[in-house]
Every structure is written in C-alpha cells, then in structure tokens.
Amino acid sequence: MKNQDIERRYFEKFRKVYPLPPGEVEYDDKPDVRIKGLKGELILGIEITNFYTTEGTSSASEQVQSGLRKTAVAEGHRLYSEDGGKNIELTFNFDKRFPIRDVKRLATQLAALARRIENNDNGAVMRNVFQDIRELDFVYLYARELQYTDEPDPAFPNGCPDLSEDSAAWMEYRNRREARALRKGVYKPLKSKAKWKVTQGHDFGLMSVTRLAEIIREKEVKAQRYVACDAYWLLIIVDFINAAQEQEIRIDGLTAESTVFKKIIVYKPGFEHIVEIAPHAVDSTAAPNGG
Numbered sequence: 001m002k003n004q005d006i007e008r009r010y011f012e013k014f015r016k017v018y019p020l021p022p023g024e025v026e027y028d029d030k031p032d033v034r035i036k037g038l039k040g041e042l043i044l045g046i047e048i049t050n051f052y053t054t055e056g057t058s059s060a061s062e063q064v065q066s067g068l069r070k071t072a073v074a075e076g077h078r079l080y081s082e083d084g085g086k087n088i089e090l091t092f093n094f095d096k097r098f099p100i101r102d103v104k105r106l107a108t109q110l111a112a113l114a115r116r117i118e119n120n121d122n123g124a125v126m127r128n129v130f131q132d133i134r135e136l137d138f139v140y141l142y143a144r145e146l147q148y149t150d151e152p153d154p155a156f157p158n159g160c161p162d163l164s165e166d167s168a169a170w171m172e173y174r175n176r177r178e179a180r181a182l183r184k185g186v187y188k189p190l191k192s193k194a195k196w197k198v199t200q201g202h203d204f205g206l207m208s209v210t211r212l213a214e215i216i217r218e219k220e221v222k223a224q225r226y227v228a229c230d231a232y233w234l235l236i237i238v239d240f241i242n243a244a245q246e247q248e249i250r251i252d253g254l255t256a257e258s259t260v261f262k263k264i265i266v267y268k269p270g271f272e273h274i275v276e277i278a279p280h281a282v283d284s285t286a287a288p289n290g291g
Contacts, residue, residue, distance in 0.1 A: 007032050007048045010237050013132055013269045030225050031232060045229035047219055050190070051238045051266065060099040075103065076110030077196040083111065086118050086143070087192040093138035097261045100135055109133045110196075142194075143186035147158045148177060178231075209254065210268075211279040212236075216258050223260040234261040 008027050015025070019045055023035040031045035052063060072093055092110075100106055113130050117139075125139040152159075163170040219234055223252055226232065256264055256277045264277040 014267050017272050042229040044231055045226055046233045046235055048235045049219060050244055051236045065099055067291050068103055069094050072103045072106040073196050073198055075107035079111035080114045081106060085114060087143040087194045088118055090114060090196045091140040091199050093199055095137040098134045106135055145190055146181040147186040147188050148181050212256060216256060220260045230258055231262045233263045236266045
C-alpha cells in the first residue's frame with residue numbers, strides 16, 4: 001500500500017471513535033487530512049504520522065533490524081540449500097542487545113549452524129550449540145514429521161467424528177491419534193518445502209516523552225509547507241502490529257509543547273486507546289465507544 005493509502009486507512013478508523021468538527025473530509029498532503037467548513041473554508045488540517053520507538057535512521061532500530069533479520073535468514077537458507085542441505089525448517093529469535101551489523105557474515109553462520117544440527121531431533125536447540133552467534137537468542141528445529149497410521153481406534157469405532165457436529169470428540173480423536181504416533185516414534189522427512197523464519201519476541205514499555213517531543217519537532221519543521229488552515233492537529237499512530245511501534249500509550253500527567261499544533265492526539269488502533277494532548281495540558285480519554 002502507498003503511504004497515503006495507509007494514512008487514510010488509519011484516519012478512517014480514527015474518525016469512527018473520535019468526534020471531529022463538522023465539515024467535509026478531504027485527503028491530500030501537507031497536511032494529510034483537511035476538513036472544510038460549510039462555506040468551503042479550510043478550518044482544520046490534520047497531519048498523520050507513526051510513533052516509532054526509535055528513529056528509523058538508527059541501525060539498531062526495530063525498523064532496520066527487522067528487515068536485516070529476514071534478509072539474513074533467507075540468505076542463510078539459500079546458502080544451506082545450495083550446499084546440499086536437507087529439507088529442514090528453522091525458526092529464529094534474535095537478541096536485541098546485539099544488533100545485526102554484517103548480514104553476509106550472519107547468513108554464513110546460520111547456514112553452518114543448520115549443517116551442525118540437521119540430524120538432531122525436533123525441538124529447541126541448546127544455546128551452547130550456537131553460542132558463537134551472539135545475535136541469536138533462540139533457535140527451533142523442525143526436521144521430521146510424525147508418521148500417522150489409520151488403524152481403528154476402539155474408542156471411536158466409526159472413525160474420526162465430524163468437527164462441525166462435535167468439536168470436543170473431534171479433538172479427543174486427534175489427540176489420541178497424536179499420542180499413538182508419538183508412542184511408535186516413527187518419523188518421516190517433511191513433505192512440504194521447509195521455510196526458515198523469524199519469530200521475534202519483544203518487550204514493550206511506556207511511551208517515551210522524549211521521543212514524543214522529537215516527533216512533534218520533526219513535524220513542526222514540515223508545517224511551514226502546509227496549506228493554510230484555521231488550526232492544525234497532529235495525529236500520532238501507534239500500530240501494535242508493528243513491533244517498531246508497539247508501546248503502552250497511557251501516561252498520567254503527559255504534557256507536550258507545540259507552536260504549530262493546537263491538539264496532539266496519540267491513537268492506538270485496534271485497542272481504540274487515545275491520549276489527547278493540548279499545549280501545556282493533557283486530557284487522557286478513552287474512545288467514545290468505551291475502548
């Protein structure tokens with residue numbers, strides 16, 4: 001999606017839970033949203049931006065590191081496969097204390113790690129096996145799948161129950177089948193093409209007041225090119241789906257200063273959490289729908 005499309009999607013969610021001044025909403029740029037009064041005057045301009053916890057130009061930021069992780073894992077898988085590697089699946093979690101600096105080196109290390117553990121049993125890999133790769137925090141190997149058999153189960157003489165009719169019985173049947181396969185312990189190579197992936201864990205904290213002030217200053221500089229309006233608001237989005245943004249936005253006594261924006265609103269879609277900030281004052285509210 002284009003950036004303007006993304007901003008429009010955010011604003012459409014926001015306007016459903018926050019009262020706007022009456023008028024016609026237009027989407028454009030500088031600022032991103034304009035609300036026209038009944039006589040056509042531009043009474044309000046709204047600039048939209050995302051609240052990244054760190055500046056995106058920082059090499060250690062989640063914006064940068066998330067991309068480097070995926071690139072290193074994909075390249076490591078390619079190197080391993082081209083060297084005759086087996087059809088195994090690896091899942092990685094990275095240690096944020098050690099940001100990725102050299103993707104090529106890391107990819108080579110991941111391929112070598114796969115070669116060392118390709119014949120291991122399914123499960124989490126012991127940390128001492130990859131202690132030479134400090135960027136890694138956790139590795140999970142899935143190299144073989146259980147061989148299931150279809151012999152009759154005396155508890156279910158009619159075979160597998162219909163899920164739509166009795167979900168509890170269906171689950172019991174599946175669990176018994178799983179237990180029988182585990183007891184026999186017969187495994188086979190993975191049928192489908194294995195993938196290597198990143199499953200990153202994150203710890204989230206409260207919104208940084210310092211970072212909030214930085215975002216306001218950045219947008220104030222750009223405000224010099226805004227179309228003239230009677231007032232301007234700054235709508236700051238915290239998208240919980242993006243780990244580079246996820247944070248708790250409710251902070252008691254939050255204040256901010258701005259020479260441009262009459263109102264600053266921090267909005268967390270999905271949770272419908274809203275913090276409304278006026279210059280030198282703060283009014284923390286929940287959305288009208290009770291979110």
